[in-house]
Amino acid sequence: MRVGLLGAGRIGNVHAQAITTHPESELAAVSDAFEQNAQALASGYGCDVLSSDQIFADPSIDAVLIATSTDTHSDLIEAAAAAGKAVLCEKPVDLSLERASACLETVGAKASDIMIGFNRRFDPSFSALKAAIDAGEIGKTELLSITSFDPAPPPVEYIKVSGGLFRDMMIHDFDMANYIFGAAPVTVSAVGTSIADPAIGAEGDVDTAVVTLTYADGRIAVIKNSRRAVYGYDQRVEVLGSEGLLQAQNVLENTVVKSTTDGVSSAKPTYFFLERYMPAYRAEWAAFVEANKAGKGMPVDLKDGVAALAMAEAATRSSKTGKPVVLADI
């Protein structure tokens, strides 16, 4: 598989590494709005610098990986689909549910062949937890809890264009809930507060939030987010079932334990998403390559991307009105 990479920023570089180390894919070309970014990445990996249009037009390129800024995702998905390329696009599809829904409509039947980069589904621990559920190891699932804290708040400039915590950060957790429970919720209730960073509150956004989801069959999910956990990236999932509990715990930097007069201490969780999810990004790419060969749709597709966005939209509204939102009303 010859791949065109759209976007040569930090996350583009992560994907470039996954593409080039996979035995069945190679990086053919890269584009970026800032050509020096594209040049830097291209010289490291020995690939061409092209425009995105040139990439779409190149018949030797089989697939594109979209790692550009969010506001370009839908346009590029549509263009890539029209050009007949296999597509893996970073989350979210768009900050606007309307635009994302339009994109879904535009690509039509191809939606299930467009993969959305919800990398956490491919984390070894989260996917092992999901496999255990599917194997019936805890019976019927009943109550899901997702803890997802970033180590430090982003700059306010980022907050301004982020779409807000629910669309930017918790969208990963909405997709995780969909992944774990395999169903969409009926209601979404959100409370949010800006207690960690007043600058975030000044922008009208929240930095700490709790969302409760209810499901048609009586199940309940709770998602907790904070922009600031000083001890590192806190990424945990816990599911209570009729026959037990499954927990995916944090990955620590190393396994050293120290016992002194102060107590027993171990290493911190890995610092942030690049450290924690590097194996997930590689597994995500491998799943994409595999799914393209199999031709039976993507493990997480455009429809999933829109579904998570609808939940983010519902949570944003609930957070503002203080009332539960029925997802179907979105």
Add this chain to the structure above:
Amino acid sequence: MRVGLLGAGRIGNVHAQAITTHPESELAAVSDAFEQNAQALASGYGCDVLSSDQIFADPSIDAVLIATSTDTHSDLIEAAAAAGKAVLCEKPVDLSLERASACLETVGAKASDIMIGFNRRFDPSFSALKAAIDAGEIGKTELLSITSFDPAPPPVEYIKVSGGLFRDMMIHDFDMANYIFGAAPVTVSAVGTSIADPAIGAEGDVDTAVVTLTYADGRIAVIKNSRRAVYGYDQRVEVLGSEGLLQAQNVLENTVVKSTTDGVSSAKPTYFFLERYMPAYRAEWAAFVEANKAGKGMPVDLKDGVAALAMAEAATRSSKTGKPVVLADI
């Protein structure tokens, strides 16, 4: 301190052991609606069997421990207070917030000298967590999560008279939130479902619930309850603060770890409250004895008992209406 024990059931027996092993208290008398219960306990500990009225009337008895059925708590608190006894009463004060509030009014200034048996405050791990917060070890608290699962649902006969999950079970967690955060919430949002035991749903109660509490200063708390966690009594508290995270984890039956081809396994959490909280019951009694000597009010008093009940009332309403309830409206 000579103590009269009102109620010789299971929890009465737990308290009898705490009273008799404490160096500064002795069990003077016991009463029970079923005299054979009282006789059995009295013969084990070598104390008198009296009626509650006789206990109140006996000037040699300094304190009473009320461990009778919930519907008698308020009456006995009032009578004991009128008789000038020190009082430790099992939770809840009453199933009816109205009756509990009336009791609070009746005892008046003595309310702060009446201890309510929220035993979990005296659990070594929860009190160590609280001490760490008070010592500023995680800076300002922001987000509290309480997980509280019972090992198995009670009989339906019990459910019928329990007042429902929020008043019977989650009331402990409401008090825990008050203990940890040292403040009452502004709003209470509850979702509940009967997914673990349909018989509970048939009684109009829930067996699985999530409650979100918001606070005037922007803090948030989440409480999760389930009546059925097959692996044992799951009792955890977790607090995110500006400078770190504190977690009180489960107590396991022993420290043996087994590694085989199946994985690495350890013992289960202690089975239920008697196993988990025996040290807490002893520490609770010691705190009561100590507070009586100090004469500066109880560490958890009648007002705290009524406050937790008000939150249970709010959660019950929210669970039924599907909307947040402002606690001040209760």
Add this chain to the structure above:
Amino acid sequence: MRVGLLGAGRIGNVHAQAITTHPESELAAVSDAFEQNAQALASGYGCDVLSSDQIFADPSIDAVLIATSTDTHSDLIEAAAAAGKAVLCEKPVDLSLERASACLETVGAKASDIMIGFNRRFDPSFSALKAAIDAGEIGKTELLSITSFDPAPPPVEYIKVSGGLFRDMMIHDFDMANYIFGAAPVTVSAVGTSIADPAIGAEGDVDTAVVTLTYADGRIAVIKNSRRAVYGYDQRVEVLGSEGLLQAQNVLENTVVKSTTDGVSSAKPTYFFLERYMPAYRAEWAAFVEANKAGKGMPVDLKDGVAALAMAEAATRSSKTGKPVVLADI
């Protein structure tokens, strides 16, 4: 069972609590070389102060618990056995293997009815580990490791009369090896050093030691001792078998885990033997009462006490000569 307690020191008080809280035993009398010790204990528990001879002569006393200084153990065992009392004697039987062996010979057939207080066999975690082995959970045992570190070295005055690390401290671990493996070793190889406390070295004793035991069937055991582990009482056992590994880990003071920029930390191990082994002392006493009723010998008897002492003797010699000692040569 009416019990006479010989010795009212620290460990005597521990046993007094176990005796009095057991439903089938009561403390009839206490003796101590220092009568004020005996008086203090007696007044707390409401029992008589007698001499040891009076206790032996009192037909209403069924059992004696010997918690006196080590040099009196053998004499008191012999006297108690002659008086027809059930006997639980603190370890070690004697510091002199000769004297202990003579005691064994003197009591003759009664040896199996004299229990020696190797309390660790009754620790909930060590006994669960042993039960798992007996249940075949790790197949055939192959390699045993015992880690046993005290929190702080004792005063030099104590060291002088202790008999040395192998007889005073590691004797517990020799018995643990016998308990876990259910067999006596063939060879004993010891290395010792005084690296933690030079004052101990100045007395000709060691404070840090490693002993390797070999068994006729090819199994191996390793015991590590240190008089000084500043983080608390470190008491671990680990067994490799043909089908897995069993580890009994430390008991921590509480279950609180704190995550900050410094890492993830938890409580220390319980400080010393009184904190760690209180449940073991109670279980030990219960086992003694039970075994007396059953009349089929003690779970750990005088012969076991002498066997552990022989291993201590062998280790002491090996440590001095630098060569393995064949246990049969002792």
Add this chain to the structure above:
Amino acid sequence: MRVGLLGAGRIGNVHAQAITTHPESELAAVSDAFEQNAQALASGYGCDVLSSDQIFADPSIDAVLIATSTDTHSDLIEAAAAAGKAVLCEKPVDLSLERASACLETVGAKASDIMIGFNRRFDPSFSALKAAIDAGEIGKTELLSITSFDPAPPPVEYIKVSGGLFRDMMIHDFDMANYIFGAAPVTVSAVGTSIADPAIGAEGDVDTAVVTLTYADGRIAVIKNSRRAVYGYDQRVEVLGSEGLLQAQNVLENTVVKSTTDGVSSAKPTYFFLERYMPAYRAEWAAFVEANKAGKGMPVDLKDGVAALAMAEAATRSSKTGKPVVLADI
């Protein structure tokens, strides 16, 4: 740095990956006694297939990585050093201490520039433990324990040519002891047994062994080896110091914890050295590249390789005679 890889077997492939993903090194050529092995590796990485002599003769090749069979190591080290190449050679230097010592003499002053592949020094957890010691976090080190168990015994054909457990397997742990304590021991006492696999015993080798090392300053180290731990690769290091304890624990396959009626279980340790030490192999290569640039000698050099071999020789003798061996006598 242009690198010639000698040996294209399993471990050669591991190194090829480390060489090619490092930004400052590239794989120039590969040689192997079985040309198809070399061809397969070369076609995957796009490098030349040459003989080792051609590699030594090629002035464009800066460094060689020796991953051939053990009996060729010393010859190739000598040839590479003579050719002026930087050298990273897999452990052990040789099975014969004599040959290894001769090699050390032959290369002379270049010995400190020849790196020996004791990969475990570069494991993130072991190196973090060492860094903590060097930072004084546990004061002065006193007692070291190394647990090193393989998941399954190798084929008997391998045992026959392995040089025995002490030279083949425990040599890693001897180097680890040297790394952690930064000193050579004075005495080496070994006991070994073939309890896990009788076929190994039939070859005159052991599969389970314990070695005790004593040091001039009174420190002690214990190494435990087993060829068969059915639960996976068990690789732990533990150091007691005057101010605390450091433990490097196993790496588990994932972080999922499951609680059911059977207990609480987590994933197994990673299966074997390829899984556990992949990050270590990469860090080892990076350290080699870095040390070559710095020009101040290797972090683990030919002398270290010979030192570990001498300890293996001493342990082999001690295991046979049943007596401690003074290392200086080897």
